[in-house]
Amino acid sequence: MARAWVLPVLAVAWLVAAPTSAQEPRSGSRELPPGVFDAIPQDAATVEINLSGAMLRLVAAAAEVEEPEFAALVRGLERVQVRFAEDVDPELGPTLLEGVELAAESLRRAGWTQQVSIREGSERVMVFGREEAGRLTGLTILFVEESEAGVVHLVGEVDPDRLGVLTQGLALPDLGLDVGGGSDVEPDPEDRP
Amino acid sequence: MPFDETNCDQVDERVEAWLDGELPAEEAARLERHADGCPRCADAMAWARTVRDELRSLPTYPAPPRVARPALAAARATASDNRRRLGRLRALAAAAVLVVLLATALLVSGLGREVPAPEVARAEAEVRLALALVGRVQRRTAAEVRREVLTGGVGDPLRAASEAMTAKGDER
The missing domain is CATH 1.10.287 (Helix Hairpins)
Incomplete structure (x- = not known):
């Protein structure tokens, strides 16, 4: 009788823990399988970006007045990760190609849908998508070109039409970024870009 | 309690305030109108004025230091606190x-x-870079699809079929 409180406490603990454990596979499914960003060796990367919720909401708020379409797109995003290498040493080409192929394979195994695949000589462009309830909630791009290579990962509501319109006129901005220059929280070692 | 000028007790309660000019103008006027028709209250008001005038006419004496100093010190402390x-x-x-x-x-x-705060501006530039990379891949993909349709596996058979039909027409 003295231990009568144990069962209610366990029941409450289970009720509190249950929603969390139920959500894990769903949110986890949008994340990349480990090692995808390793397609681009870290010492070759010139830009690394890792932005998540809070900072993306600040960016959206800052752009709200002048660029509502851009703000709406950013507001739908939960995470933006990039590893990008410019002026790649030509000797690194085979390593990059192998890395991208391995990353693509692990994405396929994790259930990502391959939407685009361009193989042209030593160049590769692959686009993978993740859908939930008929909506695109994740987009991962792997590319190796003549002197550049990159992995781009967007998590959240990615509206392809809006994305297409907005990215039409975007040229690559010069960020003056240092490697490892993510502005936001430190990523988990497993999904670091 | 609202002022009832017909109640002499209420008039008594307000005489001091009236004398010091603290009553609202409208209440003071009602009190004075009441005094015009009520000798008792008129006497009370006259007596109060006399007492005040008598008190004001009394000579003043300097307070002895043993009384003044602590009082001044207390007043200064209060002022300092304030x-x-x-x-x-x-x-x-x-x-x-x-x-x-x-x-x-x-x-x-x-x-x-x-x-904008530098961190937000930097994050915004980073988002733009990510989107620019996505846009570049989209353009590359679109160009590849166009090339494939127009000149590659889809375009060539169509062109061949069209040429064949044209050749047949010429023969006829």
């Missing part, structure tokens, strides 16, 4: 105004994008 309290209140008010101004400036700079 000044400190007032100073603290002013400092708090100034801090509150500063916080409001800073918050407003941050809000305006955040929403109006005049001077």
Whole structure:
């Protein structure tokens, strides 16, 4: 009788823990399988970006007045990760190609849908998508070109039409970024870009 | 309790305030109108005025130092406390105004994008870079699809079929 409180406490603990454990596979499914960003060796990367919720909401708020379409797109995003290498040493080409192929394979195994695949000589462009309830909630791009290579990962509501319109006129901005220059929280070692 | 000028007890209660000019003008006028028709209250008011005038006419004497010093010290301490309290209140008010101004400036700079916080500006540039990379891949993909349709596996058979039909037409 003295231990009568144990069962209610366990029941409450289970009720509190249950929603969390139920959500894990769903949110986890949008994340990349480990090692995808390793397609681009870290010492070759010139830009690394890792932005998540809070900072993306600040960016959206800052752009709200002048660029509502851009703000709406950013507001739908939960995470933006990039590893990008410019002026790649030509000797690194085979390593990059192998890395991208391995990353693509692990994405396929994790259930990502391959939407685009361009193989042209030593160049590769692959686009993978993740859908939930008929909506695109994740987009991962792997590319190796003549002197550049990159992995781009967007998590959240990615509206392809809006994305297409907005990215039409975007040229690559010069960020003056240092490697490892993510502005936001430190990523988990497993999904670091 | 609302002033009832027909109630002499209420008039008595207000005579001192009337004498010191502390009654509202409308209430003072009603009290004076009542006194015009009520000898008892007129006497009470006249007596109160006499007492006040008598008190004011009394000679004044300097207070002995043993009484004045502690009284002055207590008064100064009270005044000093009040000044400190007032100073603290002013400092708090100034801090509150500063916080409001800073918050407003941050809000305006955040929403109006005049001077965005460096971290947010940097994050915005990073998002633009990510989207630019996505856009570049989209363009590359579209170009590849166009090339494939127009000149590659889809276009060539169509062109061949069209040429064959044209050749047949010529033969006829």
